[in-house]
Amino acid sequence: MILVTGCAGFIGSNFVHTWLAEHDEPVVNLDQLTYAGNLDNLSSLAKDPRHIFVQGDIGDRALVDKLLAQHKPRAVLNFAAESHVDRSIHGPGDFIQTNVVGTFNLLESVRAYWSALPAAEQAAFRFLHVSTDEVYGTLAPQDPPFAETNPFEPNSPYAASKASSDHLVRAWHHTYGLPVLTTNCSNNYGPFHFPEKLIPLVILNALAGKPLPIYGDGQQVRDWLFVTDHCHAIARVLEAGRVGETYNVGGWNEKANIDVVKTICARLDQLRSRSDGKPYAEQITFVKDRPGHDRRYAIDARKIERELGWKPKETFESGIEKTVQWYLDHPEWVQGVTSGEYRKWIGKQYG
Template sequence: MTLLVTGGAGFIGSNFVLDWLKSSDEPIVTLDALTYAGNLENLASLQGDARHTFVKGDICERALVDQLLSQHRPRALIHFAAESHVDRSISGPGAFMRTNIEGTYTLLEASRAYWSGLGDVDKAAWRFHHVSTDEVYGSLSEQDPPFAETKTYEPNSPYSASKAASDHLVRAWHHTYGLPVLTTNCSNNYGPYHFPEKLIPLMIVNALAGKALPIYGDGKNVRDWLFVSDHASAIRAVLQGGRVGETYNIGGWNEMSNLEIVHTVCELLDELRPDAAGSYKRLITFVKDRPGHDRRYAIDARKIERELGWRPAETFATGIRKTVQWYLDHPEWVVRVQSGAYRDWVAQQYQA
């Protein structure tokens, strides 16, 4: 038995791969194009592990995907691979259309061909697990209930629109062709190996360097925060027991504003790595809001708890402490991912 994991060198994908192989001997084949956020160092601990095979390649390359399916005969394909940063989607939407839409289409068609040729037992067991985001549902007001799986799609950025399109493709391939699919829509993840252009790692890295901590607008945009290892455990639960064709929302039950997040990070750093110049909060800087910035996301994760018995193991307090400590313990990882291109991107994006 084998799993084929796309995007397994990225933040969430690599955490899933590492988590899976901690508790299972079932092999994983990781397919990743190693774009800016894909980092083989995330999987360095698996070097020489016979249970893990890494393949550098693009999910839009149909011949490659066909080859991997034929060669490794996986029982499931878990699809993490995606362009995922809203800011990048605003300045360069084309890559998001290609990877998130064309790439998902390519994987679905290759999976359909492979699945159609399986024997009855293997065919019934096969799963295409599509990992998506809460951003497809749009924005909430303070009074709105959290996103349920039945919420109308209202994507507001090129990123969320491309993910919404991929969700619709997955649904269509199930209803039209019978492909056994599962879809999960998660809230904002945080934790180890998070590329330092996203909010939490950016705040940690900048604070330690004595740089400004840029916060968009008034800092009151609210997100639900999910520790990445909890996301990995939820995907395991859905893969094992989720109903074919269903969508499961995965959330951390942790709604917090961006400003609250930054204050929490600063307070932890004040405790764990105090700065002689004073609290890291002195570095907080408010910058011009980004276009179309959704005000609030919140996930209603009762369905996955009711059907599969899953709840997050980490509170935000425990998860954010583990996250900050991980970055303090792994400065070499941070240094190596901060290329010149990354520094240029941050400088361009976060101008006061």
């Protein structure tokens, strides 16, 4: 049994689907179901006895203590996080509460549980913390990609909250001996991605005939990682990662935002052309850049390949084709998540 937090969200739900497709080991899924947590992401698992869903907060010590005592997991994987930079700029308090205070409380519950285990189970136990490349700050065009040894230089409230949680996880290992693992990933994309993020936002706005908002000059560079590749990397780190170590997980796919948008537009032109025959790229609209927008992220993923034999299977081209097709094939999911609150947010953020 493994206990996984935040698994009604984007990456977490993909992890549960991937895990149960390849393992018989059950999953207890703890998720608070905030705005980006969506049980529709897990609807196909509703009758699977290997998946146990519990609604709750990672900061609720009594609940987490109860789940640990009841299910006795061999590992805890923490995906739970507030994760959108734009939202962190408007409301940083939620990010501090979930990503910092929540992680602290989760660590304390797990530490108490782990400390009471028999010696053999203590040695086999793992706490895996899923984090982001944004903790490292930004890169100049000619800088080498982020390695695990890069200093933390977070530039947004979101990034600072995740850097804080990473530091807590490290400290709980070095101070208390808790057997931890940390992964820092680049930008994920794929199915079940909440449409406030660039790729799903562009797909849905394009199909709806709306502007495709691009911050600044669109030359911000990100390393794009297909979410299923990321899920396989996490499973591999859980299986064989060295205790106390950090593993950077990237897709080796550096792309400027404007090029990502143009690629999506071209794919949509092929798969579902506009009724007027014009290219979707005509809908591209440049908007005011957001405060503190990091210019470039890139991940050096050589350590996880060298030590654990993992590397991504998808190219950006193959991954984006699968992603666009998934959104075209799942209009009911899109309708379910693009609620009135979501539309109010988009109006606030992009005018």
